[in-house]
Amino acid sequence: METDVAQRHKARLLEMRSRLISAVQDIEQSIVEDIRPPGNVANAPIHPATESEEGVSENIAQAENQEALLEDVEAALGRIERGEYGNCEVCRQPISEERLDALPFARYCIACAQRRG
Template sequence: MNQAELQKRRQRLLDDRRRLESEVQQIDQARAEHLQPPGEISNVRTHPADQDAEGLAEQVVAVETLRGEMRSIDDALARIGDGSYGICKRCGKHIASERLEAIPHAGLCVRCEQAEEDR
C-alpha cells in the first residue's frame, strides 16, 4: 500500500472515529437526561419501569459496541503509525484491499477472522 492510500485510509478511520464518538456522546447525553430528569419526575409516569430498564440496557450495549469499534479504529491508526497496517495480526499476510475498503479497521485477514469466529 502506498503512502497516498495509507493517508486516505487514515482519514477515513479518523472520520469514522469522530462519527462513533458523537454517537456515544449522544447516547450518554440521553442517558444522563434520563437518569436526572429535569423537573417533577414523580408526577410523570409515561414510561413503565420495565420498559425503561430495557431501553437502558440497549443503550449500554450500543455504547459498548461503539466503544469496541473505536478501540479497533485506534488500533488500526496505531498500526498505520508503526507500518503494520494492512498486515494480518494472526498470520502476517497482507489483508485483501477489498476487505480494507469495506472494513478499514480490519486487523485480520478473512481466513483468520473466520478461524477466530469458529473458535
C-alpha cells in the same frame, strides 16, 4: 512511513473516529438523562422496569458497540502510525484491499478471522 494502502484508509478512519466519538457522547448523554430525569428524583416512586429503563439498557448496549468499534478504529490508526497497517495481526500477511475497503479497521485477514470464529 505510511504505505499507499494506509494513506488511502487513514482519512476514512479519522472520519469514523470523530463520528464514533460524538455518537458515544450522544448515547452517554441520553443514558444520563434517562437515569436522572429532570425533577425531584429523590421523591420518585420505586417502580418495576419501565419503558424508559429498557431504553437505558438498549442505549448502554449501543454505547458498548460503538465503543468497541471506536477501539478497533483507534487500533487501526495506531497500526498506521507504526507502519503495520493492512497486515493481519495473526499471520502478518497483507489483508486484501477488498476487505479493507469494507472494514478499514480489520485486524485480521479473512482466513484468520474465520479461524477465530
